[in-house]
Structure formats: structure tokens, C-alpha cells
Amino acid sequence: MDYLAILQILDSTIRLATPLLLACLAGLYSERAGIFDIGLEGKMLAAAFFSAAVAYTSGNAWVGMMAGIGASLVLSAVHGIASITFRGNQLISGVAINFLAAGLTVVVSQSWFAQGGRTPQLSGDGRFNPIVWPGAVERTRDIMQADPGQQLYSELISGHTSLVYIALLIVPLTWWVLFRTRFGLRLRAVGENPAAVDTAGVSVVGLRFAAVAIAGVLCGIAGAYLATALQAGFTKDMTAGRGYIALAALIFAKWRPWYALGATMLFGFLQAVALRPDMIEGTLGWDVQIQLLDALPYILTVIILAGFVGKAIPPRAGGEPYVKER
Amino acid sequence: MTAPAIELKGISKAFGPVQANKDISIRVMPGTIHGIIGENGAGKSTLMSILYGFYKADAGEIWINGQRTEIPDSQAAIGAGIGMVFQHFKLVENFTVLENIVLGAEDSALLMPSLSRARRELKALAEEYELSVDPDARIEDIGVGMQQRVEILKALYRGADILILDEPTGVLTPAEADHLFRILEGLKREGKTIILITHKLREIMEITDTVSVMRRGEMTATVKTSETDPAELAELMVGRKVLLRVDKAPATPGATILQVRDLHVTDDKGVERIKGISFDIRAGEILGIAGVAGNGQSELLEVLGGYEVARGEVLMNGEPIDLSGSKSDGRSRRRRGIAHVPEDRQREGLIMDFAAWENVAFGYHDDPGYQSNALLMDNSAIRADTARKMERFDVRPPNPALAAKNFSGGNQQKIVVAREIERNPDLLLVGQPTRGVDIGAIEFIHQQIVALRDQGKAILLVSVELDEIMSLSDRIAVMFDGRIMGERLPSETDAKELGLLMAGITDTGRAHGVGEVEENLAHAGGDAAKEV
Numbered sequence: 001m002d003y004l005a006i007l008q009i010l011d012s013t014i015r016l017a018t019p020l021l022l023a024c025l026a027g028l029y030s031e032r033a034g035i036f037d038i039g040l041e042g043k044m045l046a047a048a049f050f051s052a053a054v055a056y057t058s059g060n061a062w063v064g065m066m067a068g069i070g071a072s073l074v075l076s077a078v079h080g081i082a083s084i085t086f087r088g089n090q091l092i093s094g095v096a097i098n099f100l101a102a103g104l105t106v107v108v109s110q111s112w113f114a115q116g117g118r119t120p121q122l123s124g125d126g127r128f129n130p131i132v133w134p135g136a137v138e139r140t141r142d143i144m145q146a147d148p149g150q151q152l153y154s155e156l157i158s159g160h161t162s163l164v165y166i167a168l169l170i171v172p173l174t175w176w177v178l179f180r181t182r183f184g185l186r187l188r189a190v191g192e193n194p195a196a197v198d199t200a201g202v203s204v205v206g207l208r209f210a211a212v213a214i215a216g217v218l219c220g221i222a223g224a225y226l227a228t229a230l231q232a233g234f235t236k237d238m239t240a241g242r243g244y245i246a247l248a249a250l251i252f253a254k255w256r257p258w259y260a261l262g263a264t265m266l267f268g269f270l271q272a273v274a275l276r277p278d279m280i281e282g283t284l285g286w287d288v289q290i291q292l293l294d295a296l297p298y299i300l301t302v303i304i305l306a307g308f309v310g311k312a313i314p315p316r317a318g319g320e321p322y323v324k325e326r
Numbered sequence: 327m328t329a330p331a332i333e334l335k336g337i338s339k340a341f342g343p344v345q346a347n348k349d350i351s352i353r354v355m356p357g358t359i360h361g362i363i364g365e366n367g368a369g370k371s372t373l374m375s376i377l378y379g380f381y382k383a384d385a386g387e388i389w390i391n392g393q394r395t396e397i398p399d400s401q402a403a404i405g406a407g408i409g410m411v412f413q414h415f416k417l418v419e420n421f422t423v424l425e426n427i428v429l430g431a432e433d434s435a436l437l438m439p440s441l442s443r444a445r446r447e448l449k450a451l452a453e454e455y456e457l458s459v460d461p462d463a464r465i466e467d468i469g470v471g472m473q474q475r476v477e478i479l480k481a482l483y484r485g486a487d488i489l490i491l492d493e494p495t496g497v498l499t500p501a502e503a504d505h506l507f508r509i510l511e512g513l514k515r516e517g518k519t520i521i522l523i524t525h526k527l528r529e530i531m532e533i534t535d536t537v538s539v540m541r542r543g544e545m546t547a548t549v550k551t552s553e554t555d556p557a558e559l560a561e562l563m564v565g566r567k568v569l570l571r572v573d574k575a576p577a578t579p580g581a582t583i584l585q586v587r588d589l590h591v592t593d594d595k596g597v598e599r600i601k602g603i604s605f606d607i608r609a610g611e612i613l614g615i616a617g618v619a620g621n622g623q624s625e626l627l628e629v630l631g632g633y634e635v636a637r638g639e640v641l642m643n644g645e646p647i648d649l650s651g652s653k654s655d656g657r658s659r660r661r662r663g664i665a666h667v668p669e670d671r672q673r674e675g676l677i678m679d680f681a682a683w684e685n686v687a688f689g690y691h692d693d694p695g696y697q698s699n700a701l702l703m704d705n706s707a708i709r710a711d712t713a714r715k716m717e718r719f720d721v722r723p724p725n726p727a728l729a730a731k732n733f734s735g736g737n738q739q740k741i742v743v744a745r746e747i748e749r750n751p752d753l754l755l756v757g758q759p760t761r762g763v764d765i766g767a768i769e770f771i772h773q774q775i776v777a778l779r780d781q782g783k784a785i786l787l788v789s790v791e792l793d794e795i796m797s798l799s800d801r802i803a804v805m806f807d808g809r810i811m812g813e814r815l816p817s818e819t820d821a822k823e824l825g826l827l828m829a830g831i832t833d834t835g836r837a838h839g840v841g842e843v844e845e846n847l848a849h850a851g852g853d854a855a856k857e858v
Contacts, residue, residue: 182432182440189418189429196416199378200430200480201401316419324380 003148005279007155009272014160015230017268018167019044019222019239023246024260026218032178032255033211034191034317038094039079040219041243042101047072047223049105052119052234053112053291055126061228065163068227069220075101076216084208087321098243104237119227119234127231131165133158144257161229163221164206170218174257187211191315194322206321219243241298248301254312270296329392331356331488331519332377337386339372345381346372348543354488354536356391359510359520361530363565365764366735370523371413374490378410379403390488409481413493415473417465424448424461427480444483451482451850456505457514461760471502476511488525495529499618500792500825525563525765527556528793530599535606539563564765574776578611582644583753583784584630589609589649591625591808599625600636601808606751607784612775614799614816615788616827622808623788624669626755630786631666632659643752658690665746667739669757669788670696675742676730683712683726686745692845710843715744720770736767743771753784760794772798791820792828806830 023040030037047068055064075097082093106117113119136150136158137143143154178184186207190197226242227234234242245267252266253259273280274293281287330353346369354360364370376383379397388395390406397403403410417426424444432440436727445461452458457475465473474494476542481489491510495503510520522534530537531551538548547562560568584607591600600622607613615623628634635651642662648654661667664713668674676685687696687708695711699703714727719740721733730738739759746754756775758767777796778783789795795802796816804827809813812826 180437182435182437183431185425185432185437189421192418192420193416195420196426196429199400199410199416200410201399201404202430 004144004151004155005276007151008031009269009276009279011156011159012275013265013268014156014164015268016271017264018164018248019226019230020246020264020267021261022167022170022218022222022225023243024045024249025170025257026215026222027247027250028174028253028255028257028260029187029211029218030215031250031318032191032315033187033208034194034315034322035079035083035208035212036090036094036319036322037212037215038081038091038247039075039101039243040096040215040246041239041241042073042094042098043075043216043219044223044226044243045098045237045239046075046101047220048227048238049109049223049234051224052227053109053131055122055228056120056233059126060073060125061122061126061128061224064228065221065224068224069217072220072223073213073216075213076219080209080212083321084134084212086204090319090321102237105234109234109236117236122228122232126228127232128161128163128225130159130161136142144262159229161225163225163229166221167225168261171257171261178257183210191317194317195324198324200320208322243299245301245305248304249313251312252304255315267297267300270300328356330389331391332521333389334373334377335387335389337373337376337383337388339376339381339383345543350386350540350543350545352538352545352548354519354521356487356519357514357517358382358535359514359522359533361522361524361534361537361595362540363524363527363530363559363563364526365766366762367542367764368540368563369543370540371492374492374521374523375409377403377490378408404486406483407487409478409484409486409489411474411477411481411489411491411494413496415470415477417473417476420464421465422462423459423468423476423479426465426476427461427483431484447483448479451479455482455509455515457509459665470497471499471505474506475509477828483768485520488519488521490523492523493525494522495524495526497619497758499828500821501829503529526793527559529804531556539733541565548680560765562809566766568765568769572772572776572797574798577611577779579800580607580782581610582606583642584786585639585641585644586630586849587639587641589626589629589636589640591629591634591636591733593625596791600629601806602638603805603808603810605803605810605813607786609752609784610779610782611800612779612785612787612798614795614802615786615805616795616802616824616828617790617805619790621805621828623805624757626805627666627669627755627786627788630664630753630755631668632656632658632664656689657692660749660751663752664755665749665751666755667742667746667757667759669761671735671738671742676738678731679729681727681729682716682721682733682741683709684724685730685741686712686715688745690745690749715748716741718748719744719774735762736763737770739763742766743774747774747778751783753786754778755786755788757788758790759787760789760791792824795820804828814837 023044027037027040049070050071051064054067055061079093079097082088083090109117132138136154137146143151146154152246176190186197186202190204190207197207198204226238231238249260249263249267252263274296277288277290277293280282280293332354333351334352337347337350350373362370364697372381375381377388377397379399379402382398388397395406397406397624423439427448428444429439434440435444448461457479459472459475459479494506498506514520524530534551536548537551537559539559541563587604588602589600590598590602592598605613617623625634629636629649632655636649638649640649642664647662672678696703696708709726713724716724716726721737721740733741759771759775761770775785787798799816801813802816802819802824803813804824806828807830811830811832
């Protein structure tokens with residue numbers, strides 16, 4: 001396997017890991033505040049549909065993304081009202097959101113565009129297009145002839161959509177918010193012991209809603225990325241379990257932002273490898289079933305969720321609605 | 327005359343049909359320690375929760391320093407200068423001391439400036455009030471005594487002038503409690519007002535200036551502590567004369583019933599919880615195990631009760647019992663004549679959603695008297711048996727069909743005790759028999775335990791209440807860090823000596839633990855250690 005091929009795989013790793021990373025960080029905010037969010041999948045899917053639909057109508061990907069974030073926030077609000085205000089079961093609320101999104105997106109899409117549940121193909125400004133950094137070369141022939149440094153710069157660093165760079169910047173930002181700000185301290189506290197926050201005179205409900213809203217925004221960006229950057233339009237069930245993979249990555253990452261980057265990159269890498277069976281064959285020297293490669297991220301998810309990868313201690317108040325003691 | 331620090335006028339609060347507080351009025355003068363005493367469910371905690379903004383009173387007024395004050399939430403209470411130390415600490419376990427103190431009282435959106443200011447203030451507070459803590463230690467790594475100090479510091483950091491402490495000594499060793507009282511005295515000298523909620527008469531007598539007594543949601547009396555005595559307070563609490571001391575004849579021990587030899591227990595994290603203990607219990611005697619919670623007593627009960635595995639040897643009536651867990655369980659222990667009143671009745675003793683009669687059958691459901699034929703159980707027989715036991719043990723209400731959770735703590739405990747004692751066991755294991763139980767029921771349960779002893783049964787009593795151990799036991803063994811530190815006769819020891827043993831300090835003055843133990847020595851044990 002040559003150097004350029006490795007670069008190409010790493011390049012797709014980053015592109016494929018971006019939605020996972022955004023969803024994983026969404027889950028991180030929510031779960032750090034003590035609200036389990038199994039509805040990441042549904043929120044991403046709803047955001048994917050609405051961003052594609054609005055991007056198509058308006059011809060502007062950014063407007064589309066705003067619509068996607070809006071859709072995701074509506075579902076976040078449903079989750080918040082069910083599980084924070086009315087202290088319902090967070091898992092059930094999340095599952096309901098996933099079903100709701102899976103069904104509604106297809107029905108609404110069919111009713112609006114009559115293309116079998118898809119949105120029309122996006123083009124031009126309706127999509128997020130790659131940003132070419134100064135000095136990077138674009139054409140495949142130029143890249144092949146460039147020196148290794150230039151190849152790394154052009155292939156791996158340059159040429160992603162703005163959302164990829166935004167997602168990567170959110171990692172240090174999340175770390176800083178969680179560990180260096182008042183809001184972060186309170187957010188972590190409310191996921192560990194809401195009674196401590198309450199008796200300190202800070203609103204548990206307010207903090208949890210804030211966390212769920214941040215999760216909504218991040219899922220919204222993730223969905224918009226799927227439909228208007230990675231792909232050129234919405235297709236039925238296009239999230240394909242990424243919300244659940246993000247949850248697995250979150251556990252793998254022990255609810256920490258930098259680890260989340262690493263964990264989602266690992267999943268992204270497995271997905272990228274599955275796209276290039278020819279290279280696996282070339283490296284290993286034998287035939288690998290493509291179905292097996294496709295299944296790898298999901299197999300890893302099961303392994304992580306079954307607890308084989310070290311001991312992860314979740315936020316202690318996770319999943320528990322807060323009820324004041326008598 | 328100065329205005330009272332706190333004045334409550336006609337406070338009432340109902341939860342559904344339950345009237346938790348009825349027209350309560352109280353004046354707490356500034357710079358005093360005011361005790362509020364009452365049984366469980368008397369409404370003390372509700373009253374303080376109203377004062378701290380957790381609940382809104384249905385009626386009544388709150389006056390702070392002569393000003394009418396509305397307290398809709400905790401923020402308002404903090405603003406009015408009220409700080410609260412809850413019975414169950416409200417600390418974030420994996421945060422540092424500093425982070426816990428700053429939480430909710432940060433100066434700005436960024437953490438660093440708040441943390442460094444808190445560090446400076448903590449130093450000043452520590453010097454002023456004997457409240458030293460390591461600001462960078464994690465809460466889960468420090469002992470409960472330290473955690474309580476963090477709670478007090480939290481309140482002081484928020485500028486509290488009025489400090490409410492809810493059952494503060496429940497989790498402390500006697501030496502730690504003494505230290506706490508010295509801290510409170512220091513705060514009082516600085517002009518702070520302290521409200522101490524407790525059900526322990528001894529603490530009220532020791533430290534308060536004034537005491538208010540609550541009973542069934544009403545304030546029955548407020549008296550100067552110097553003008554009252556424990557017997558009067560107990561009577562005010564319960565509403566009738568109460569025997570504070572257990573009446574019992576000297577023990578007449580017979581044959582050895584239980585022999586424990588070199589018992590070791592390792593928990594599932596690989597930590598050794600019991601590090602080789604040996605003791606005997608004879609027929610007709612009560613062996614009391616004293617110790618601060620978490621020093622291996624729970625594991626001891628679990629091993630003997632048949633649901634924890636151990637290494638070592640245990641002989642019951644001279645025959646070994648299986649400790650590996652492979653050939654034995656709770657049921658086989660019962661067949662060998664071991665009955666068990668577990669420490670946590672709500673988790674281990676009862677199923678809270680099940681009716682009393684179902685709970686009475688648990689563990690004894692294969693009793694021939696409970697079967698109507700080979701397949702079916704005779705539920706009416708169990709109900710009748712339950713009704714009989716309820717009458718004998720004065721369980722109220724005497725309704726076998728009522729779910730366990732609908733009984734008060736004392737009555738729940740009576741159901742468990744009735745189930746176990748009525749089986750006439752050779753050995754009774756009792757853990758925390760009176761935790762969360764009101765004074766009236768304590769008296770009754772103690773009498774039942776002594777009665778069983780007088781029938782020639784062996785009893786192993788585990789309790790963190792030193793008073794209970796001292797008044798019930800015929801012999802006292804003190805556990806610390808998985809070992810028995812020493813055995814004493816109740817007539818030949820006192821709370822001070824037992825307290826030192828509970829902190830791991832033996833006659834030789836050698837401390838087995840680290841950290842807090844040395845501090846206890848320095849603060850409390852200094853003079854006591856010379857005596858023993």
C-alpha cells in the first residue's frame with residue numbers, strides 16, 4: 001500500500017468521522033448533564049432531511065443547515081420536555097424520537113418532492129463545497145506528481161468542507177467549556193449529583209435544558225453535513241445507525257472531548273477502509289468479504305457496548321430524572 | 327433587645343392528607359445554638375426545607391433578622407444568609423473540594439479567578455475555625471468527617487450567618503463528633519447562629535443553648551437546655567414516659583453457639599474487607615459489634631447470613647457451615663437456626679411494594695404451615711399468621727394487606743424483627759436494629775432482643791449507635807478496618823475508650839489507619855489516649 005493510498009484512506013476517515021464526531025459531542029453535552037440521549041440518530045436524520053429540503057428550495061447550504069438545526073432543536077425540546085419537565089424515561093423518549101424521525105422524514109419528503117422519499121440532488125451553493133487551501137493542488141495528476149509534504153497538505157489537510165473544520169474546532173472548544181468555565185463546572189456537576197447543584201441555588205432544569213439544546217444544535221450540524229456536504233441530498237434512513245455508533249464512541253471516549261475525537265476517528269477509519277476493499281486485498285493478499293468490512297464499525301460498536309474495552313464510568317446521575325428529596 | 331436571627335410565625339405545610347407542619351412558631355436568637363429535636367417524621371426536616379426554600383409553606387411567615395423575608399428557592403435562602411448542611415451530603419463525588427465549594431457561587435463565567443479566590447478564603451476559614459481540608463483532594467477520596475467540613479465551608483463561603491445542620495453526627499465517630507462540636511462552638515463565638523436538628527438527646531444536652539421539641543408536625547415546647555433533662559425531652563418527643571435505658575438482668579451464658587475462626591472476606595474489587603477475625607458467641611448472651619459504618623461489619627453479617635463468600639472457619643453448634651457459597655445460601659442458614667435482621671430493611675429485609683403478609687412469608691415460604699397442598703400456598707394461613715405477629719409486635723396499622731412501603735420506618739422494622747424472632751432461632755443476627763426508628767419503637771425492639779437472649783439464644787448485634795451497643799450488649803467487640811481492635815465488657819469501658827478503638831487506636835497508641843486517625847488523636851484523643 002503506497003503513501004498516497006494511505007493518505008486517501010485517512011482523507012475519507014476524516015470525512016466519514018465528522019458526523020460521528022458532531023453526534024458524539026452532542027451526546028457528550030447531554031450525558032454529562034445527566035440526560036441519556038439515544039435520539040441522536042433521529043435528530044440527525046430530521047436535520048438531514050430539513051437541511052437538504054431547504055437547501056434545495058433556497059439554493060443556500062447555510063440556510064439549509066439552519067433549518068436542519070431548527071428541526072433537531074424541536075426534537076431536542078420534545079426530549080427535554082418529556083424527560084426533564086415531566087421526568088419521563090429518557091430511553092423511551094429517545095426511541096420515540098428515532099421512530100418519529102425515521103417515519104416523518106420519508107413521508108414529508110414524498111409529499112413535497114414526490115421522488116420516493118428522497119430530496120432532489122443538490123448542486124452548486126446548495127451543498128457545502130470543499131475549501132481548497134492556498135497553495136494546495138487539486139487535480140489528481142498534480143497530486144500524484146507532488147512531493148510527500150505537498151501530498152499530505154493537498155490531500156489530507158486541504159479540501160474539506162467548512163463543516164469538517166468547524167467540527168474539529170468544536171473539540172477543543174468543548175474541552176475548554178467543560179473544564180474551564182462556570183457553565184462547564186455546573187454542567188458536569190448536574191450530571192454527577194443534581195442535588196448538589198440544586199442546593200447551591202442553581203437551576204437543575206435550566207442547565208439540563210441548555211445541555212439538551214446544545215446537543216440539538218450539534219446534531220443539527222451533523223445532519224446537515226450528511227445531506228449537504230457528504231452526500232448531495234437526503235435519502236431514506238441515510239444516518240444508517242451513526243447516532244448509535246456515536247453513542248458507542250462516547251462510551252469508548254469515557255465522556256471526554258479529546259477521546260471522543262480519537263474514538264470517532266477510529267470508527268471513521270473502519271468505514272473508510274470498508275470503502276476500499278481493493279486496498280485491503282492488496283495489503284493482506286487475500287480476499288476479504290466486503291460485507292464483513294461494512295459490518296466492522298457495527299461489530300466494534302457491539303464490542304464496546306458489551307463493555308470489553310476497559311471500564312467506563314458514566315456520569316453518576318445519568319438517566320435519572322431529578323426529584324427533590326423530602 | 328435584638329431581633330431574632332430567625333423567627334417563624336404560624337408555618338403550616340401539608341403533603342396531600344399528611345400535615346407535616348402544623349402552625350409552627352419559633353424564635354432563634356442570634357449567636358446561639360438552637361436544637362430541634364423530634365422523632366423521625368415529626369416534621370423537623372420539612373420545617374428546615376421550608377426555611378431553605380425547598381418547599382413553599384402553605385401558610386405562615388419567615389422573618390430573618392427582624393425583616394419579613396420570602397424564600398421561594400435555595401438561591402433566596404443563600405441570599406438571606408442561611409446555609410444548610412444536609413444529612414446526606416450534597417457534594418459532587420468526583421470533583422475536588424475547591425470545585426465543590428465554588429459550585430454555584432462562582433464570581434465570573436471563567437473558573438480560574440473563582441478557584442484562586444476560594445483557595446485564599448479557604449485558608450483563612452481553616453485557620454479561623456479549625457476547618458482544615460486539602461482543597462485539591464477529591465471528595466470520594468476523603469472521609470465523611472472531612473466531607474462534612476466541606477459542607478460547612480461551602481455554607482461559610484457563601485457568607486452564611488445562620489447555619490442549619492440536619493442530623494450531623496449520624497455518620498461520625500465520637501471523636502469526629504466532638505471535633506464538629508468544637509467547630510460549632512467556634513462559629514457561635516464569632517456570632518453565627520446555629521440550628522442543630524437531631525434525634526439524639528445527648529447531643530442536645532451537650533451543645534445547645536435552647537431546644538425546641540417537635541411531635542407529629544407540631545412544636546410541643548421550647549425550653550432552655552440548662553433547665554431541662556433528657557427524660558423530660560424524651561417525654562415531650564414521644565408524648566409519654568419512655569425508658570431510656572434498657573432494663574436487663576445480667577447474662578447467664580451457656581454453651582458456645584457460634585465460633586468464628588480467622589474469617590477473611592475479599593470484595594469483588596479485590597479489596598480485603600475482613601482481615602482475619604475470630605470470636606465466639608454463647609447461648610444467652612448478646613455480642614455487640616461497634617464500629618463506624620464501612621469497617622467490615624456489614625460483610626460479617628452478610629457472610630453469616632449466607633449471601634457473601636468468605637475464607638476461614640465458622641462453626642454453628644459445633645458443626646462447620648459452608649462459606650464458599652456453593653453449598654449454602656440464606657435458606658440453608660435458616661435451617662441451621664440462624665435468623666437475620668439485615669442492616670438495610672428497605673433493601674435487604676423487605677420488598678417495599680409487596681404486602682406485609684407476603685413479606686412475612688419471605689425466607690420461610692416453605693414452612694409446612696404455609697402450604698395448602700403440594701402445589702399451592704395457603705395465603706389465608708399466611709395472612710392469619712401475619713395478623714398474629716403484628717398484634718404481638720404492636721405493628722401499626724395492624725393490616726397484613728398493606729404494602730411494606732406504607733408503614734413507618736419503625737413499623738417496617740417491627741415486621742422484619744417479628745418475622746425473624748418468631749422463628750425461635752438459635753442465633754439471631756441483627757444489623758442496625760433501630761436505624762431510622764422512633765424512640766417508642768426502639769424501646770420495644772430492644773426489649774424483644776433482650777427477651778430472646780433471656781430464652782437462652784445467642785445474639786450478634788451490629789450497630790453504629792454506640793449508645794445502643796453499650797446498653798444492649800453483654801460483650802462489646804470493636805471493628806476497625808476489617809479487624810477486631812479489642813473486646814470490652816460494657817461495665818468496664820466507656821464511650822471514650824470505644825471511640826478510640828473505633829478510630830483504630832489501640833491500647834498501645836498505635837494507629838492502624840492513616841490520615842484522619844492521626845488528626846483525631848491530635849484533637850480529641852490527646853488527653854484520652856494518655857488515660858487508656
